[in-house]
Amino acid sequence: xxxxxxxxxxxxxxxxxxxxxxxxxxxxxxxxxxxxxxxxxxxxxxxxxxxxxxxxxxxxxxxxxxxxxxxxxxxxxxxxxxxxxxxxxxxxxxxxxxxxxxxxxxxxxxxxxxxxxxxxxxxxxxxxxxxxxxxxxxxxxxxxxxxxxxxxxxxxxxxxxxxxxxxxxxxxxxxxxxxxxxxxxxxxxxxxxxxxxxxxxxxxxxxxxxxxxxxxxxxxxxxxxxxxxxxxxxxxxxxxxxxxxxxxxxxxxxxxxxxxxxxxxxxxxxxxxxxxxxxxxxxxxxxxxxxxxxxxxxxxxxxxxxxxxxx
Amino acid sequence: xxxxxxxxxxxxxxxxxxxxxxxxxxxxxxxxxxxxxxxxxxxxxxxxxxxxxxxxxxxxxxx
Ligand SMILES: Cc1cc2nc3c(=O)[nH]c(=O)nc-3n(C[C@H](O)[C@H](O)[C@H](O)COP(=O)(O)O)c2cc1C
Ligand code: FES
Numbered sequence: 001x002x003x004x005x006x007x008x009x010x011x012x013x014x015x016x017x018x019x020x021x022x023x024x025x026x027x028x029x030x031x032x033x034x035x036x037x038x039x040x041x042x043x044x045x046x047x048x049x050x051x052x053x054x055x056x057x058x059x060x061x062x063x064x065x066x067x068x069x070x071x072x073x074x075x076x077x078x079x080x081x082x083x084x085x086x087x088x089x090x091x092x093x094x095x096x097x098x099x100x101x102x103x104x105x106x107x108x109x110x111x112x113x114x115x116x117x118x119x120x121x122x123x124x125x126x127x128x129x130x131x132x133x134x135x136x137x138x139x140x141x142x143x144x145x146x147x148x149x150x151x152x153x154x155x156x157x158x159x160x161x162x163x164x165x166x167x168x169x170x171x172x173x174x175x176x177x178x179x180x181x182x183x184x185x186x187x188x189x190x191x192x193x194x195x196x197x198x199x200x201x202x203x204x205x206x207x208x209x210x211x212x213x214x215x216x217x218x219x220x221x222x223x224x225x226x227x228x229x230x231x232x233x234x235x236x237x238x239x240x241x242x243x244x245x246x247x248x249x250x251x252x253x254x255x256x257x258x259x260x261x262x263x264x265x266x267x268x269x270x271x272x273x274x275x276x277x278x279x280x281x282x283x284x285x286x287x288x289x290x291x292x293x294x295x296x297x298x299x300x301x302x303x304x305x306x307x308x309x310x311x
Numbered sequence: 312x313x314x315x316x317x318x319x320x321x322x323x324x325x326x327x328x329x330x331x332x333x334x335x336x337x338x339x340x341x342x343x344x345x346x347x348x349x350x351x352x353x354x355x356x357x358x359x360x361x362x363x364x365x366x367x368x369x370x371x372x373x374x
Contacts, residue, residue, distance in 0.1 A: 022341065024340055031338070043342075051356060052345070057345070058333050069342050072356060269336075
């Protein structure tokens with residue numbers, strides 16, 4: 001029997017597989033049993049009511065998809081009254097993803113979530129759609145340090161910080177989040193992208209630009225997971241383009257302690273369960289007793305020179 | 312749809328409309344399949360996949 005359990009800071013997960021924010025909600029319980037997941041992760045919520053972006057909000061592009069959902073939110077009150085009780089029937093930890101337009105706003109919303117049933121806070125400081133032209137806190141170490149510092153003071157819950165790949169130096173952002181008190185990093189959100197319908201000359205998204213997710217994103221966010229895992233001593237949770245157990249193994253070898261799965265769930269709603277079962281089979285085949293042995297186990301270690309790698 | 316709405320209003324006949332929208336998840340999770348509806352409290356977004364696909368004709372907006 002393979003031991004699939006992992007630890008993310010003080011939190012123990014039965015296995016390293018959980019949904020990516022925005023691709024998971026109550027409706028998936030019609031298809032899979034949430035008790036089998038390592039954790040549950042909510043769509044990002046905000047304190048205030050928000051409408052989200054114009055339609056069309058999604059488009060297919062090659063081995064990926066674009067989305068410009070934005071963060072439609074019925075507000076934190078609605079979440080506490082309706083969603084939280086639903087998730088409390090399951091035994092795995094609930095990760096609540098939050099966002100706000102200002103650093104103080106982030107602090108305010110996590111204070112409202114100081115409730116039993118909220119196991120972990122995931123600060124989405126990376127959503128590229130909500131701020132003008134895709135700007136987000138996580139694009140710069142300085143703004144990351146400010147918002148994470150305020151969050152750290154505002155909550156005693158484990159604090160995960162989700163980074164954006166739309167940053168020129170993600171390792172510096174990762175270090176800023178660690179120094180400001182993050183307990184773990186999620187690497188990463190979607191890459192700002194766009195596509196145009198050449199028949200109609202119209203952008204395929206109502207918002208023109210949106211976030212790229214799915215298999216095409218994987219080599220990029222995998223590289224960033226590797227860079228972040230090298231740069232910090234807190235756990236890194238890999239996210240981007242994972243659809244098979246082998247994809248998840250790759251992330252763990254690059255330094256991830258756990259993984260999140262998003263777009264693959266849209267293609268196959270059972271994807272997360274298949275990845276969990278596939279990870280157990282993979283470890284069995286390789287004679288690996290505990291899955292956490294995979295974290296950072298890339299041959300040669302995590303210390304290949306980036307300068308040489310780019311030549 | 313606008314014509315049906317006008318006729319419904321003039322003749323006092325209630326109606327329903329089945330609506331389409333791009334869908335990614337089909338399970339109410341991703342909020343990509345929204346359409347706008349006029350309600351007493353203002354304009355509301357509803358998901359075609361889970362709150363629809365059939366809606367009250369007099370509330371549906373064409374954008
Ligand atoms: C439709 C959709 C909605 C998303 N909404 C959110 C969100 O609310 N908050 C967030 O942090 N990330 C959001 N994401 C990003 C995902 O959580 C994830 O970081 C990204 O999709 C990459 O993973 P994937 O390739 O497995 O989908 C969303 C992604 C998609 C496709
Ligand atoms: S298709 Fe995802 S919410 Fe309707």
